[in-house]
Amino acid sequence: MPQSSQETPNNSYPGAPVRRLEDYGLLTGSAHFVDDLQLPGTLCAAFVRSPYAHALVNRTNTEEAAKAPGVVAVHTLPDLQPRLTDTRMATGLPSRSLRLDVKPGVLAGDEVVYAGEPVAVVIARSRYAAEDAADLVEVDYEPLDVVADCRSALHTDSSAVHRKLSHNMAAAFEFDYGNTEDAFRDADLAFRESFHLHRGGAHSIECRGAVARHDPATDHLTLWTSTQRPHGIKRVICDLLGRNDDSVRVIAPQVGGGFGPKLVCYPEEVVIALCATILQRPVKWIQDRYEYFLSTTQERDQYWDVEIALDSDATIRGMRGALLHDHGAYTARGLNVPYASGITLPLAYNIPAYHLDVYVALTNKVPVTPVRGAGQPQGVFVMERLLDRAAGKLSIDRAEVRRRNLVRKEQMPCRKSLRLRGDTEVILDSGDYPATQELALKHAGWDSFRERQQSALEQGRYIGIGLANFVEGTGRGPYETVTVRINASGNVAVASGATAMGQSTQTMLAQIVAEQLGGDPSRIGVTCGDTDATPLGFGGFNSRQTVIAGASAHAAARAVKAKAFKLASRLLEAAEHDLEIDGRAVFVKDAPDRRLTFAELARAASGLPGFKLPVADMGPGLEATESVIIDDMVYANGSAVAEVEVDIDTGRVTVLRFLVVHDCGRRLNPVIVDGQVLGGIAHGIGNALFEWMGFDEDAQPVTTTFADYLLVAADNMPEVRLFHLESDSPFNALGVKGVGESGCLPTPAAIVSAIEDALAPFGAKLNQAPLTPAVLWELIRSAPDSAPDTAPPGHWRAPDIDKDAYRQESLDGR
Amino acid sequence: MKYIEPASLPEALEILSADDEARCLAGGATLVAMLNADLVEPSTLIGLRRIDELAGISVSGDHIRIGATTTHAQIAGDDRLTGNAAVVRDAARQIAHSAIRNMGTIGGAVCHADPNADFPGALVAANAVLEAAGQSGRRQIPADEFFLDYLETSLEEDEILSAVMVPVEPVGARGRHLKFSRTHGDYATISISLVLAINSGACSHARVAVGSAGPAPVHLAEVDALLTGSDLSGETIKQAGQKLMEAADPVDDVRGSAEYRRMIIPGLLQRAVDELR
Known part of the structure; x- marks a missing residue:
């Protein structure tokens, strides 16, 4: 059972663990999720999806499907096009860094660019009838070359993800401040590491789903959809269906988890809304888990190639490098994930010079949008692994290296030489990062761990401890x-x-x-x-x-x-x-x-x-x-310590103990804060050890059930201890900071650090997540033979990239 | 698709032999999921739950009879499954999660013959016999000869598995189904099913089968012979593990490469022996 200790008791309403208003409906099963809506006369939809990751669509024959029992309508893009102002959905945030304008289609037209992309919709009197008829839609596909790996996507000889485009560089941008050349030239220690970080999907219990109804008397269209952002969905629907704002209402009923992917507008939401107006009957579509794996946005792969320069006393002088980010086939949200990864790296520490080239590559895979943490866990991972490595090279304790570089309390509010994606400043508002770390070390028994480790080793047990700090930008x-x-x-x-x-x-x-x-x-x-x-x-x-x-x-x-x-x-x-x-x-x-x-x-x-x-x-x-206007974000922080045991016969990792000292300012409801942090930790454990969205060389998804794609279940959760500091934010009247994502930020970094510590006798260097038993076992087995500088799995060296060689292009030829 | 629930085994066999496309439905833990995914499309589903003689566990003479529709949870909770039969109970305890154990049956599991499942290896290690009922009578098939290939058994198309018979002998034996999986509830990456009897330090009976290591449980008479009569020293176990590893022919999948699966077998065998010693 998780334990929580309140360092600062507070009995007023904000600050009190009051019962949730939501509990009655959720705990008695009377709450309404989108599938609970049973409007009279509702028709059901099923989507025909591309089995190819990249193909031309030469011809679509819907005749047989339309004749199937119970079928009311079968629509392809040409059928819907006359009723749409555009065939593509503007769902992404703007950015000057975008080179390619690749907006997702309402349905695929003459080309499909990921396996699972919707090509046609079947509307029938029952879900069964709709699904059976969807199998009868004949689509003549002509397979094209596939870009399955973001590392090869930017090669000059790579095929294009979209036939109409000449390259796959969706965007290129950089973070740059200070003088990195000076920082590296005069450094006592400088070294380079590469990292491969993979995150899978979000996998809320409730998949996506939508119900639409059109009222002919008032010409009002109502869409109930399982979304995080009803206003954003409404905008897209008004624009695409040519409707005025007063004639469209979008409602998010009870939503069974979002965790990121439900923040964008999806083709199905537009199609369902349009079909309800065409057919003058309510239309319902409920996504099943297989479709979620295929068509709900994910976070996937990042490759990092980064250098750090330090003085001999471990003071960081600067960092530089490159990040390659898998964007998927379309821009569904924007550049926020790689942007957040890059900006997270230098947040918690004083880093005088920083340069990061970010390359965002298209692949023939479902688009990437944020999953809880939105790129920040990867940034934390890279930073924390580099500090562990520096500690090893300098023979200084890992905690001490951090202590010497963390942003200090007296620096608050601390203006960083970074800009947020909307060009506002990054000002760390409050917090005592060194004190947070000290508290974590104290509760974890960090100083006495080497003795425990030694006595475990004498019994043949390999245990290790790891530490990770994080700072998270919250409250956009x-x-x-x-x-x-x-x-x-x-x-x-x-x-x-x-x-x-x-x-x-x-x-x-x-x-x-x-x-x-x-x-x-x-x-x-x-x-x-x-x-x-x-x-x-x-x-x-x-x-x-x-x-x-x-x-x-x-x-x-x-x-x-x-x-x-x-x-x-x-x-x-x-x-x-x-x-x-x-x-x-x-x-x-x-x-x-x-x-x-x-x-x-x-x-x-x-x-x-x-x-x-x-x-x-x-x-x-x-x-x-x-509508209180808030431009500056507020920054939560925390320190995590993980203790793990590695079974060297199989490579299996058991997280023995995990603790987080967390500071999100004033906690309005400590029970809810604990729930959010614990959920984030669970997600982070999945990212460290289990969750892997696999694709084969043809970009076909290979993990499309929970038998293949592992989630963290309750019985995989270790004992977790939470401790809280409350550094009220001076930037808002309540003194609060956000907490929804923070748990997953330090977790993979801390766990992988602990695994590396446990496997120190084998000289293991761990630069990737997730770490499966097979990967660790291979490292353990090959340890005696491998040279100390052997490239670890997931190794990537940034190629020389001429950013100017990638032209501005659009799918519409604009 | 038709659904029929016959009240007797002869009735069920009659329906099955009259329809090539008919499938038997026991607990439905796997078959219903396959139906939902459109992986199978039987013309008729023959529900077996009303057939009393297929249900329950009974002890008679030299064996324990486990009816085909006995659930994993019932097997996991039955303390008569001791000695040689303990390995079967230990396997049942570790199948998936409790909701699935309440639903899935031993008959359904063994007839599905997924080599990653837990029962096949355990039944081979326990030297169990599978009883197949046909219209012309019943026949007994040793577990070793029952599992032929991926999702393939020696059951004829018009036969229904009626029971699994687990020998009581050797009474003093102990069993362990050591399941190594990525997480609790996952299919095994490798499982070791082991039955051992030890008399004053020496091994008087040994039977070991490895699951998830090929199209059927890997069982080698020479390994049983190597262990039996030995003192189960580290060196002996290593040799036994080596032989099983060489005989294993697993697949590459998300749980690990074929090589990884083979290579962890000796260490897991040692662990299973240690746990029984």
Whole structure:
């Protein structure tokens, strides 16, 4: 069982482990997920998907499928095109670094570029009928050369992922500050390492799915979809279907996990919405797990080739190198994953000079978008492995090397020489990184580990310990709108563009509002993820909602409280500073009988026909809408220590103990924070040891069931201990930072560090993740024969790349 | 697709022999997943759950009879499976997860004959006999001769596996199914099924089979002979492991390369022996 210790107890509503508003529905099974929607007359959809990673589509024959029992319609892109303003979906973020404009299609046209790309849709009276008929759609494919590996994608003789393009360099950009040449020229120690980091999919329990309904009387289109970003989906649908904003409503019902991939708009969402308007019947599509493996975005491969320069006392002088990132076949979100990887490397430490060339390569695989952590775990991994290596070369303890380079408390707020993707500054807002590490070392018994290791070794057991620090950028702006209203019935209603996908967003917002209005958060109703309830919004990603939506909820609740006090002051004839609020009423502190309930106040504020409002300079109603603008991110940090045992007969790793000291500023609800961190750690353990999205040389996915693709289950979780520091952020009124992703940031780095420590007798050098038993066993077996400088598995040397040789091109020929 | 639930074995056999495309359904742990994935399309599914004589475990004389529709969970929980039969119980305990153990049956598992499954090796190590029922009567097939190839057994198309008979002898033996897998609940990367009897330091009975190591469990009479009568010294185990490794013919897959699977066999055999000693 995980243990958690609160270093800073706090009993006010924010800070208290209140029960989640979401619990009743989720624990009793009465919550509604998208597949629970049973609209009368609903038709079911199944998609025909490309079996090839790259092929021309010469001809599609839907006749047989259309005649199959129960089938209502079969559509290909040419059928839908007259009703679309464009055949491609603009779902990515803009960037000047993009060389190739490769937007995903609504359906594939004359070319398919990954196995699983949707080519046609079958709509039928039942799911069975739709799936059976999908098998009858005849597609004449002409296979083309496949780009299966991002390392060969940039070779000048590589075939193109898209036949219409001349190269595969989706983007090239760099991070650059300080003088790296000087840093390396005068260094006491400089060395170069390469890394191969693989992450798989996100694998939320609920796969994707959507239901659409069109109301002909009002020409309103409603789409319920399992998404992290209903507002983003609505934008794409309005644009592609040529609809005005008032005629489209997108709702995220209960979402059974997102973890990143549900933040982009997918072809199926557009097709389902369009088919509902064409057929004038509700249409439902529910993705199964096989389709999730094929067509839901993933994170996959990164290859790094990096050098670090240090003084003999382990002070870092600079770093330089290259990152090659597998982008997949389309730009579904943008460059945020490799950008986040590159920016994460120098965050936690003082690094005077940094240069990183980032190459983003197209491959004939499903597009890459963020998976929990969004490239940051890879950046942490590379940085932490380099520091371990430096420690070894300098014969200085691994923790000491870090101690000498961590950003110190007195440097806060610390302006880094880096820019975020939107060109805003990177300012580490608060935190005591060295103290965080010290606490982790203390709880882990770091100093006494060598004795434990020695006595284990005497029994033939190979145990090791590893450490990793991380700093995570959280709370991506610019805003999230929140409306707080006291209704005439006396209840408090909150609506936000924030979107819940299982991370207790409603409870978080309710706690913040309850702090201002008093009372029990469970009496507050919260509506999230509905574009009609809150027309402007962004949704859930980037560990942002507590920071961004939280700030607006805080401001809106304060505004409503001010209105309630102003009104009560007038009606009770008492000074505002003599009033108190308890979640149900406003009353006079010294005379609690002089009170007005929320219902009374709300009715008074809404006015009576022909009568003046009670307060002349206050508008009607007890309601406020706020969109607090936040440009700078806030930075959570933490230190993880892993203890592992390696079975040298098989290479199998057991994580014996794992602990994280975590600092996300003020914790609004410690139980929810623990849940988020633990979930992230589980994901990180998967990335360290298990999760592998395999493709063969034809870019065919080979791990498409959970029998092949391993996830961390409850029984693979080690004992985890969590400890918290609370360095309130000075950048927002609540002092909070995000927590949704942080657990997975240091976990692979700490575990691989520990494995390398356990296998020190074999001289193992570990520069990749995940590490399977077979890889480790091979290292153990070959140890006596291999030279100390043998390239480890996953070795990659950045080739000389002339960035200017890759032209700006577009699939549309623009 | 038709679904029929006959009440007796003769009735089930009649339906099966009348329809080439019919398949028997026991627990459905594997077959239903295969149906869902469109991997098999039988014309008729013959549900076996109403046939009483296929269910349950009984001890009679020199063997323990495990009916074909007995679930993994029932086998895992039955403390009569001791001595020579303990290896079968140990295998049942380690199959997948509890939900699957409550659903899957020994008959379904052995007839599916997935070489990565746990029962085939355990049944070979326990020297079990499989009872096949046909319209013309019943025949007994030693486990060694039952598993022919990937997903292929010596069962005839019109036969139904009715029971697995596990010998009680040798009574003093102990069994271990050592399953090495990437995570708990995964199929074995390699499994070692071992039955040993040790009398005053010397091995008086040994039978070992290796699973996930080829199209069928790897079992070598010469290895059993090498171990039997020996003192199970490290050197002997090493030799035995070497022979099994040489006989193994596993595949490359996500669980590991063929070479990796072969090479870890000796170490795992040593571990299985250590655990029984």
